[in-house]
Amino acid sequence: MAVGLPENIFITKLDAAANWARSNSMWPMPFATACCGIELMATAASRHDLARFGAEVMRFSPRQCDLLIVAGRVVMKMLPVLQRIWLQMPEPKWCISMGACACSGGVFDTYAVVQGVDRFIPVDMYVPGCPPRPEQLLAAVIEMQAKVRRTGTVMGREFTIRDTPDGPTPFDQDERYRIQDANLIQLGGFSAAATGKGLQGRSNRG
Amino acid sequence: MVELSVLQSRFGAGITESVFRDNRRIDVSSGSVFEILSGLKAEFGFSMLIDLTAVDWLEYEGATDRFSVVYLLLNMDTGERLIVRTAVNLPDPCLPSVYSLWRGADWMEREVFDMFGISFTGHPDLRRLLMPEEFDAYPLRKDYPLKGRGERHNFPVITRSGS
Ligand code: SF4
Numbered sequence: 106m107a108v109g110l111p112e113n114i115f116i117t118k119l120d121a122a123a124n125w126a127r128s129n130s131m132w133p134m135p136f137a138t139a140c141c142g143i144e145l146m147a148t149a150a151s152r153h154d155l156a157r158f159g160a161e162v163m164r165f166s167p168r169q170c171d172l173l174i175v176a177g178r179v180v181m182k183m184l185p186v187l188q189r190i191w192l193q194m195p196e197p198k199w200c201i202s203m204g205a206c207a208c209s210g211g212v213f214d215t216y217a218v219v220q221g222v223d224r225f226i227p228v229d230m231y232v233p234g235c236p237p238r239p240e241q242l243l244a245a246v247i248e249m250q251a252k253v254r255r256t257g258t259v260m261g262r263e264f265t266i267r268d269t270p271d272g273p274t275p276f277d278q279d280e281r282y283r284i285q286d287a288n289l290i291q292l293g294g295f296s297a298a299a300t301g302k303g304l305q306g307r308s309n310r311g
Numbered sequence: 312m313v314e315l316s317v318l319q320s321r322f323g324a325g326i327t328e329s330v331f332r333d334n335r336r337i338d339v340s341s342g343s344v345f346e347i348l349s350g351l352k353a354e355f356g357f358s359m360l361i362d363l364t365a366v367d368w369l370e371y372e373g374a375t376d377r378f379s380v381v382y383l384l385l386n387m388d389t390g391e392r393l394i395v396r397t398a399v400n401l402p403d404p405c406l407p408s409v410y411s412l413w414r415g416a417d418w419m420e421r422e423v424f425d426m427f428g429i430s431f432t433g434h435p436d437l438r439r440l441l442m443p444e445e446f447d448a449y450p451l452r453k454d455y456p457l458k459g460r461g462e463r464h465n466f467p468v469i470t471r472s473g474s
Contacts (some may be wrong), residue, residue, distance in 0.1 A: 145342070156448065181442070181446070181463055182442070182443050183442055184466055185466070188467070188469055190465070191474060192471060192474055206344065214457075214458060215457055215458065215459070216450050216457065216458060216459025216460075216462060216463060217442070217450070217459070217463065218454070219463055219466075220463065220464075224464070224466075224468065225466050225467070225469060225474075226469050227469065227470060227471035227474065264471050264472060265471075265472045266472065267470060267471035267472055268469045268470050268471070268472040268473070269470060270470055271470075271471070294315055308332070
C-alpha cells in the first residue's frame with residue numbers, strides 16, 4: 106500500500122537511525138600505554154585526521170566515551186585499571202585492540218605482561234602491526250563503523266548475546282603445561298631454590 | 312684515589328679489591344657494610360650514591376654466595392668512583408638500609424626488595440616498587456621462570472554481556 110509522505114519526511118527503522126548516529130560520532134577513549142599511543146596521536150593529528158570519520162573527540166574521562174582504543178602493552182598492574190575504565194564507559198560501547206601487544210602480548214612474553222587484553226575485556230576489532238600505521242587504525246575505525254551499522258540495535262541486543270570471553274581462556278592448557286615445565290627445571294647449586302608460590306591457587310583479584 | 316691499604320687499616324683487613332675494565336670494586340662482609348659505607352661517606356668524601364642494585368649468582372660458575380648487593384659510590388669533589396659489593400644468602404637475605412646515609416637509596420632498596428626479595432632493616436617504607444602489592448614472588452631471581460607462574464592470568468574475565 107502506497108503511503109503518501111509529506112516533504113522532508115522519510116521512514117526508517119529505529120535501529121538503523123540509532124546506528125547511523127552512533128557510528129558517525131564515536132568518541133574514543135585513548136588508553137595509550139606504550140609506543141602504539143604515539144601512532145594513535147598521529148592518527149588524530151592533522152596529517153591523518155581522524156576527524157574525517159567523526160571520531161576525533163578524544164575524551165579522557167571514560168564516562169564520556171563509547172570507543173575504547175587499547176594502544177600498547179598492558180601489564181599486570183595496569184589491567185585492573187583497564188577493566189575499571191571499561192566498566193565505567195556507558196553503553197553502547199566498543200573496543201579496538203591496537204597493535205601486537207594489546208592483541209597478544211607481542212614480543213613481551215614475560216611474567217608481568219598480559220598476553221592480550223581480549224582475555225579479560227571484550228574486544229570488537231583487532232589491529233595488527235607493531236605499531237599499526239595510522240591508515241590501518243583509520244581502516245579499523247571505518248570497519249568498526251560498518252560493524253555498528255551492520256549489527257547495532259537500539260537496545261543493545263547484539264551485546265547481551267556475547268556472554269563468553271572474546272579471547273582465549275586466560276589460563277588455557279598449553280600455558281598450564283609451560284608453567285609446569287618451567288617449575289620442574291631442576292636447579293642445582295643452592296639449597297632453597299623455588300620460593301615464590303605463585304597466585305594460581307587464589308581466587309580472582311578484586 | 313683511596314688506597315686499599317688505607318681502607319684496610321681503617322675498616323679492618325676483611326676488605327678485598329678487584330678491578331674490571333677500570334672499575335674498582337671492593338668486597339666487604341655483609342656485617343660491616345653499613346659501617347664501611349658510612350665511613351666512606353663521612354671520611355673519604357663519597358657523598359653520592361649513584362646506584363644500588365643486586366645480582367643473583369645462582370648457577371654461576373665458581374660463585375660462593377647467592378646474591379651480591381652492589382653500591383656504586385661517587386666522590387663529588389674528586390670524581391672518584393668506587394663500587395662496594397657485599398654478599399647475602401638465603402633463606403633470609405637481609406642488610407641494613409643506607410637510607411639514613413643517602414635519601415636516594417629509598418626507591419633503590421625498594422626495587423631490590425621487589426625484584427630479589429632482599430630486605431633492608433631500617434628502611435622507612437619497604438614496599439614493592441614495581442610489581443603489584445599482592446605479587447608474592449621475586450621475579451629477578453634466577454629460579455623464577457621468565458613467563459611467571461601464571462600470575463599474569465589471574466584476573467576476572469569481563470564478558471560483553473556482563474559489562
Ligand atoms: S605493538 Fe609494537 S608499537 Fe605497539 S605497543 Fe607493542 S611494541 Fe609498541
